[in-house]
Every structure is written in C-alpha cells, then in structure tokens.
Amino acid sequence: MQEITLIRPDDWHLHLRDNQQMKAVVNDTARQFSRAIIMPNLVPPVTSCDQALAYRQRILTAIAPSNNFEPLMTLYLTDSLSIDEIKLAAESPFIHAAKLYPAGATTNSDAGVTHIDNIQQVLEAMQKHGLPLLVHGEATADNIDIFDREKVFIDNTLIKIRQQYPELRIVFEHITTSDAVDYVLSQDSNTAATITAHHLLINRNALFKGGMNPHHYCLPVVKREQHRLALLKAASQHPGKFFAGTDSAPHAQNAKESACGCAGIYSAHAAIELYAEAFEQAGDFSSFESFMSLAGPAFYKLPINKEKIKLTKQDWIMPDSLTFAEQTLIPFKAGQTISWTLSQ
Ligand code: NCD
Ligand code: ZN
Numbered sequence: 619m620q621e622i623t624l625i626r627p628d629d630w631h632l633h634l635r636d637n638q639q640m641k642a643v644v645n646d647t648a649r650q651f652s653r654a655i656i657m658p659n660l661v662p663p664v665t666s667c668d669q670a671l672a673y674r675q676r677i678l679t680a681i682a683p684s685n686n687f688e689p690l691m692t693l694y695l696t697d698s699l700s701i702d703e704i705k706l707a708a709e710s711p712f713i714h715a716a717k718l719y720p721a722g723a724t725t726n727s728d729a730g731v732t733h734i735d736n737i738q739q740v741l742e743a744m745q746k747h748g749l750p751l752l753v754h755g756e757a758t759a760d761n762i763d764i765f766d767r768e769k770v771f772i773d774n775t776l777i778k779i780r781q782q783y784p785e786l787r788i789v790f791e792h793i794t795t796s797d798a799v800d801y802v803l804s805q806d807s808n809t810a811a812t813i814t815a816h817h818l819l820i821n822r823n824a825l826f827k828g829g830m831n832p833h834h835y836c837l838p839v840v841k842r843e844q845h846r847l848a849l850l851k852a853a854s855q856h857p858g859k860f861f862a863g864t865d866s867a868p869h870a871q872n873a874k875e876s877a878c879g880c881a882g883i884y885s886a887h888a889a890i891e892l893y894a895e896a897f898e899q900a901g902d903f904s905s906f907e908s909f910m911s912l913a914g915p916a917f918y919k920l921p922i923n924k925e926k927i928k929l930t931k932q933d934w935i936m937p938d939s940l941t942f943a944e945q946t947l948i949p950f951k952a953g954q955t956i957s958w959t960l961s962q
Contacts, residue, residue: 619898619903619931620930620931621928621929621930621931622894622903622906622928622929622958623926623927623928623929624906624907624910624911624926624927624929625907625910625911625912625922625923625924625925625926625927626651626652626911626923626924626925626926626927627650627651627652627862627890627910627911627923627927628651628652628653628654628655628862628911628914628915628923629647629651629653629654629655629862629863629864629866629886629889630654630655630789630812630861630862630863630914630918631655631657631752631791631792631812631814631863631864631865632647632654632655632656632657632863632864632865632866632886633656633657633659633865633866633867633868633882634647634654634656634657634677634689635660635868636660636673636676637676638943638944639868639942639943640676640677640680641680641943642868642940642941642942642943642947643866643868643884643886643942643947644677644680644681644687645680645681645682645685646886646887647687647866647886647889648681648682648685648687649682649685650889650890650927650960651687651889651890652686652687652688652923652925653687653688653689653690653920653923654687654689654690655690655692655714655715655752655863656673656674656677656689656690656691656692657692657717658670658673658691658692658693658694658717659694659717659719659724659725659726659727660673660726661726662729663694663696663726663729664691664692664693664694665693665694665696665699665703665729666693666703667693667703667706667707667710667713670691670692670693670707670710670712670713671691671710671712671713673691674689674691674712677689686925690712690714690715690918690920691710691712691713691714692713692714692715692716692717692752693707693713693715693716693717694716694717694719694729694730695716695717695718695719695730695731695737695740696729696730696731697731697732697733697736697737698736699716699737699740701739701740701742701743704716704740704743704744704747704749705743705747707749708744708747708748708749709747713749714749714750714918714920715749715750715751715752715789715918716740716744716749716750716751716752717751717752717753717754717791718730718731718737718751718752718753718754719731719754720754720756720757720758720771720775721758722758723754723756723758723767723837724754724756724837724881725837725867725869725880725881725882727754730754734775734778734779738782741779741782741783741786742783744783744786745783745785745786748787750786750787750788750789750917750918751779751786751787751788751789752788752789752791753771753776753779753788753789753790753791754791754792754837755768755771755772755775755776755790755791755793755798755838756768756771756837756838757770757771757774757775764839765822765839765841765842767838768793768794768795768797768798768838769795769797769798772797772798772801776788776790776801777801780805780809784808785808786808787808787809787810787917788808788809788810789810789811789812789863789917790802790809790810790811790812791811791812791863791865792812792813792814792817792838792863792865793811793812793813793817793849793852793860794817794838794839794840794841794845794849795841795845795848796844796845796848796849798811799811799848799849799851799852802852802859802860803852803856803859807858807917809859810858810859810860810861810913810917811852811859811860811861812860812861812862812863812865813849813852813853813860813861813862813863813909814836814863814864814865814883814885815862815864815885815889815892815893815895815896815950816834816836816840816865816883816885816892816950817840817841817846817849818846818849818850818853818893818896818899819846819892819895819896819899819951820834820840820846821840821841821842821843821845821846822839822840822841822842823843824840825839825840832874832875832876832879833874833883833948833950833952834883835874835879835880835881835882835883836865836867836881836882836883837881837882839881850896850899850900851900853896853897853900853905853909854897854900854902854903854904854905854906854909855900855902855905856905857905857908857909857912857913858908858913858916859913860909860913861908861909861910861913861914861917862889862893862909862910862914863914864885864886864889865882865883865885866883866884866885866886866889867881867882867883867884868882868884868886868942868947869882869884869947870942870945870946870947871939871942871945871946871947871948872945872946874948883950884940884947884948884949884950885949885950887936887937887940887949887950888936888949888950888951888956888960890910890927890929890958890960891929891956891958891959891960892950892951892956893906893909893910894906894929894958895956895957895958897909898957898958911923927960927961928960928961929958929959929960929961930958930959930961931957931958931959932957932958932959933955933956933957933959934955934956934959935953935954935955935956936949936950936951936952936953936954936955936956937949937952937953938952938953939952
C-alpha cells in the first residue's frame, strides 16, 4: 500500500489545555481532524455548560482560519453535578458527552467522582436525555496493581453501570488491555471504546528501554505486548466498536522530565500518520477508514465528514521538540522516522 485516501477523521479523545498552551497545540489537531472531543480536565475542571461554552469560544478563537475544525465539548462529572446541568448539556448542540474520572485516577482528576453511588441520578439523567458517558476506566485503590486497574474497573464498576443503565451510551476511553477489548466486544452497540495511537505502537518495555523514559508514561499505563496485539486486532478487525481517540495530552518537557513526571503523551502533531503506522503493523487497512472516520460519528450520532484526506508512504523525521507557549513539548516518537505522510 503506497497511498490511502479516506474521509477526514475525527479525534474522539483530546486534551487541549487552555490559554497559551491551548493556542500552541490546537492547530496540530485542527490541521488534520474535522472534530475532536475535548476533555474537560482543566484546572479548575469544566463542570458547567457555561464553562464548556466559554472554553469552546476560546478554542475557536485560536484556530487558524485555514483549518475547518469543530471542538465537541464535554462536562466533567463530580460528586455534586446536578441533573439540571445534564439536561442542559444534552440540549446543547455544542456539548456531546460527560466524562467520568474516578477521583485520583489521572492528571487533574482530584475533583472527580469518589464513588459511583454518588452519581446514580446523574447517570440516570444521562441515559434519559441521551448524553454519552465517557469513562476513564481505572480502579484507584492503592492496593490494586497499576497494571490491573483497568480490569478491576471493568469487574467492579463498569459491569454494574452497564447493567443498571442498559440504554446509556458508554465510551470506554483509551482502552489498554485484552480484557477491555473482550468486554467491549461482548456488549451491544451502546458500548464502544477509543484506542490511542501510542497504545497501538508501544508496550510497557518502552517505559524502561535505555533508562526510565517519562515520555512514554501516560495513564492508563502501557501494558504487556499481548495486550498491545489485542488492541491492534480490535482496531483493525472489528469495525464499529472501536474508534480513534488520541488522548494526546501535552505536558511541558520540564514537567515530564522531573522527579515526578506527569502522565500524558503528546501525539496530536502526527496523530493520523501514527495510526497509519499501527495499521500497517496489523497488516490490514480494510477497517482503517471505519476506525478513523466512520465508527465515531455513528456512535455519537453525528454526520460523517465530507472532505477526504490522503496519506502517502513517505518517510519523515518527527521533530525532537516543539514549542509549547514559553516552554517545550517533546512529541511521541521524537527524532524517529515516521513512514506515512499526510498531504495538506
Ligand atoms: C491525561 C492528561 O494529561 O490530562 N493524561 C494521560 O496520561 N492520558 C489525562 C487522562 O486522560 O488520563
Ligand atoms: Zn485523556
């Protein structure tokens, strides 16, 4: 395969941050994708429709005129979010989901949900009003091994939510294990999952190869090779249930390369090319367009994009670093050869 033409994709899980940092990264995504689901884990988090709409305006102002891009906003669930706010969100044409961060699970999740019992009415309202639930699916208790957190979340929490609210549309975000793949495949069309490019491309050895590598640290943490292979198979062979969500999560170089490096990998700069690399490894591009451009809109009940893009088999080198407001950002695969090029 030397050339691939496909409908312009959307990114179904993206962190843009805010203000100067947001301005530094947003056009990396807007240049390639038509739309993106914007994560609400700002400081403070986006917990009201007013905040989501104001954030949307700040994003729109930062988009270069040559990029035709629509940010799809989300709300951050807390123990105390009201069902009125859920109703308002469901009625807004600009807000497309609410995100469940178990408190303490990841970057800026301290205000997240401390126990699922605290949001029962909210989940009921989301089911009733048709607002999708996006889940960061990791159990957080200290006694749970970090590599097992996704599976424990499925067993202890997700199965219960699914049974209690069968009509609630749930996206199991950035899945990392064969357990999550099997779970999603066992469910009906109200359950789907996003998969990142980095979880398709690296396993947990990458965290320690040649010394500790903070640029490969993200949450959920990358897993064993057998799980990466299960993700590759899911993305490339199960059209409809799985779709692209980069979880591109910029942190300045000094925040990554510190005694306590932040979780998050920046992949937006070359997201589509990185997914193409992954599908090439899987040896099967037949579901590439479904994964990148069709399954997401179908799940979110949004129109399919009209424009097309072209990828060509041509090497280029990922920059060693990018500017990030006053700071520096190290992109995923920095300094390495990427073998697909997106034409502009
Ligand atoms: C994300 C971030 O930095 O906001 N980090 C990450 O490792 N993925 C949060 C998240 O999605 O877990
Ligand atoms: Zn994320």
